[in-house]
Ligand SMILES: O=C(O)CCC(=O)C(=O)O
């Protein structure tokens with residue numbers, strides 16, 4: 001008697017390991033870069049930062065619209081569309097040295113430890129974004145920095161669709177990448193000014209072991225290219 005055929009649908013049961021990928025020149029996705037323990041620690045720190053002194057808040061756009069994402073920053077505060085020393089009259093928390101180090105390790109992971117970008121990387125701001133199930137971020141360029149240094153992005157909690165486009169227009173061609181908890185995404189070099197956005201969160205996809213009730217956190221590390229006043 002012959003063996004029964006292998007049932008179809010295997011990929012749903014046994015997910016293939018996600019591979020590191022260069023999405024565009026200079027744009028590198030490293031799935032699962034952070035261990036669960038590192039994710040837990042980063043989440044704990046995000047919770048502390050969200051308490052202030054500058055609280056987690058919806059940025060208000062110049063036209064009066066409110067961003068659906070809530071954010072808090074370290075090092076410098078950010079308001080559309082510039083870095084400022086104080087937010088709501090209060091000074092942002094300092095950028096902790098361990099986070100600067102994590103940024104350098106991230107760039108080393110993406111481009112190699114001897115790459116000029118990894119050697120020179122000294123992020124002086126972190127932008128922490130919280131997305132609830134319905135939050136989105138439209139296609140934009142990160143161009144408020146006076147520096148061409150790469151952007152380092154870390155994700156926690158629910159997965160999202162991260163849309164990574166081109167440097168010319170906010171529309172196609174682009175590639176959609178699923179960013180999950182613990183993933184690293186670095187974009188610099190020829191992709192530094194690429195349009196990108198988050199069209200969708202995938203609610204309920206986060207690992208319950210992380211201890212996040214729902215939603216997604218994204219932490220981007222950046223070099224503002226600004227000089228801190230001596231205050
Ligand atoms: O949430 C993300 O993955 C991207 C966030 C982003 O593009 C930004 O904060 O400028």
Ligand SMILES: [Fe+2]
Nearest residue numbers: 140141142196
């Ligand atoms: Fe961005």
